[in-house]
Amino acid sequence: MPGTNIKQVEATERSAIIKVASYAIDLDLTTGAENFRVKTTVKFAGLKPGATTYIDCVGARVISAKLNGADFDPRFDGETIYLPALAAENILEIEHDGVYSNSGEGLHRFVDPADDEVYLYTQFETGDARRMYACFDQPDQKATFAISTITPDHWEIISNYAIESTKDLGSKKKFTQFATSQVISTYVTAIVAGAYTSVHDEYKGEKTIPLGIYARKSFFKHVDAANIIEVTKQGFAYFEKTFGLAYPFGKYDQIAVAEYNWGAMENVGCVTFHEDVLIFRSKVTERNYVSRATTIHHEMAHMWFGDLVTMQWWNDLWLNESFAEWASYQSVSESTKYTEAWTEFNSLRKNWAYRVDQLTTTHPIATEMEDLDAVRTNFDGISYAKGASVLQQLVAHVGRDNFITGLRRYFAKHAFGNTTLKDLIDQLEAASGRDLTPWVATWLRTAGVNTLRPVIALNGDTYASLSIKQEVPTMPVGSTELRPHRLHVGLFDIQGSKLVRRTSVELDVAGALTEVTAFAGQKCADLVLINDKDQSYAKLRFDERSIATMKSHLGSLDDSLARGLIWASLWDSCRDGELSATDYIAIALPALKNESDISIVSATLGQIDTALWAYAHPSHRAALRLQVATAIESFLDVAESGSDHQLQFAKGFANTAITPAQLERIKAILGGSITGLTIDAELRWFLFICGVKHGVFGPADIEKELALDKTAHGKQYGAMAYAQIPTKDAKAKAFSSITTDDLSNTIHSFKCRGFNDPLHTEILSDFVDQYFDVLLKVWETKGYEIAETTATLLFPSWVISEATVKKAQHWLDVTGKDASHSLRRTILESRDAMVRALKAQAADQ
CATH class of the missing domain: 1.10.390.10 (Neutral Protease Domain 2)
Structure with a gap:
């Protein structure tokens, strides 16, 4: 039965029956806050005259349906209109009431809390054009489009092509006709409207x-x-x-x-x-x-x-x-x-x-x-x-x-x-x-x-040989794939306080072992970097001498891309349990102090946070948290006033603060204690919410912040802050709202992010069973985007234990064995992440 989840075989069968030529889409966006009116006229060829098919249409009701001038019963089920026998050439006219979305799918309606102005936009990929107009919603059915709108007269209306004409309709309304498009697919058509x-x-x-x-x-x-x-x-x-x-x-x-x-x-x-x-x-x-x-x-x-x-x-x-x-x-x-x-x-x-x-x-x-x-x-x-x-x-x-x-x-x-x-x-x-x-x-x-490792044989202080060992992927299980790689291998030397590239050789790597013949007899380098210049796709590993060099000189390497490759490899080694979280942090913090590339700084701070909460053994966590917070605070104290690094380290410090003095300092920073650090709206909310999750600020403080920022962004952060309050009652209210209330996509996702914080693991452990109990109901009653966000962001990612893994597996094997592919994949991936975390924690023990 066709519906919003169209199958490839269904699309192929339909393309054997019809070929679309054109759409005329006439929208009335003045019919109320819940629904809009749309008339769609489709001209298409019937490749098999006498055959029947269907057109995709999601809405509240069909007002009229005509094929080649004759009315027909559309047998509308909320997703599909069934067509009578087709002629060789067809004109289909459908008028229906569409439904505005608050989930970011189809035609989304948003009211700006700052001034109560209404804003609309469409989002149609992969198959959501049907949520605005009746269409054969698959990428191979390209056509021309002529779109018109009736809107309030003060609105701007933007579509794929330029405005061809406008007309004042009176009653503060206007008509806008857009130029006819070239041949394009349904999923890249668009309407954006509002003040x-x-x-x-x-x-x-x-x-x-x-x-x-x-x-x-x-x-x-x-x-x-x-x-x-x-x-x-x-x-x-x-x-x-x-x-x-x-x-x-x-x-x-x-x-x-x-x-x-x-x-x-x-x-x-x-x-x-x-x-x-x-x-x-x-x-x-x-x-x-x-x-x-x-x-x-x-x-x-x-x-x-x-x-x-x-x-x-x-x-x-x-x-x-x-x-x-x-x-x-x-x-x-x-x-x-x-x-x-x-x-x-x-x-x-x-x-x-x-x-x-x-x-x-x-x-x-x-x-x-x-x-x-x-x-x-x-x-x-x-x-x-x-x-x-x-x-x-x-x-x-x-x-x-x-x-x-x-x-x-x-x-x-x-x-x-x-x-x-x-x-x-x-x-x-x-x-x-x-x-x-x-x-x-x-x-x-x-x-x-694949994983690439250097295999080095020395003759004194020169290379007798340097080869690249290629290992098969760990996933999927049983893979035997060894790929061809066209890549560079770089040699780097310590020169004074800097780590500098000596040479880089391009070659083809294939099979299990490939010798880099150009390096035979050369002086041994302080660092060997496989895939220098980042031309290929592979996990990288290093020899012992290179690892020692990274510990002392990674931050002084004179090439940001090469440093990025090394940082990525260190992080991947930590995720794989080859490098303990404790050792990763020990390498990362000294190198981070001297890292000039802000993208690397940003990525590394996020990875250190994950290492602390997911990959560090619980018995080491308190000491590591203090080590990290102290180091980042010291980086903040010496960062150049007004610099990107100062801003990034301020956020990093607030996120990792642990001691009473550090938590008090968050208050001081909010008060403007750091020269050059502007406490603007986004940074203020970030620092404030870091305080909320530690219990430094409470509901009364949240209300004061909301009064300072009466914008859409303020509403989002307010929702997140309430969900961050570290009490069982606050978490219960957030969980209930996330899973049952009719929230907009943004307020919903911000509540999810506030609810699921690693600092609150003890409280969150009480919601593990509730999460698995409510999954199917959420999936059945919410749209895809809201349901998928709930499943992903509410997964008990920070209640890391064998018991949680078993509950996830039980859901997969029993409760959710017949659930949709999308939902099962979300749970599978979240379970995998937790299994990996347990492995890394064992390595850190």
């Missing part, structure tokens, strides 16, 4: 592209348009030159929207961003600017890869996301001032891939997607960061010039069409002259991450 404020510019390249930046009226004062526009123009110039094809659409608007589940979405010409990704209402470090730049370029890359040329089905989701991820870091590092962007990728994004790729739920980059339920779970570190790393490896494998030539041919041949992986590989093979079948088979069709 938005905007700034405009244009990019003049191969053609002139109008640019717009939009944000809520009350939030617009925080927009730093100059930087956003500069980065946007740099992206257009880079991609036009690299892809050999001008931006294929018309205008290019970027809109900051409230209550967004994702970082951003590549709607054609109408890119929506999580507000806090695009706009900073308080001081942030350069890491946030790098992240914003890569997100801007990521969505822009999708205009070519995803929007212009679109996957046939979601099996090739990774191609969309991996390509955009790779292209964004490449373009940002080569076209903007953020030349060290790949360091941020290695420190934050690639670590995500390594973590996901070592779970029992790991999967190949290119994998079958049976249905949309499976697709939703694969917006993960494998589809994004591992795929981008593997594309980086493919570039090294075929050569950059050949890779770009293949891409250009691919875009030119398949513009406005749908493709599969084979279509791209065909063009890369033609450009490079290489048979990529073996490469695709091992890198894209198998799962897991």
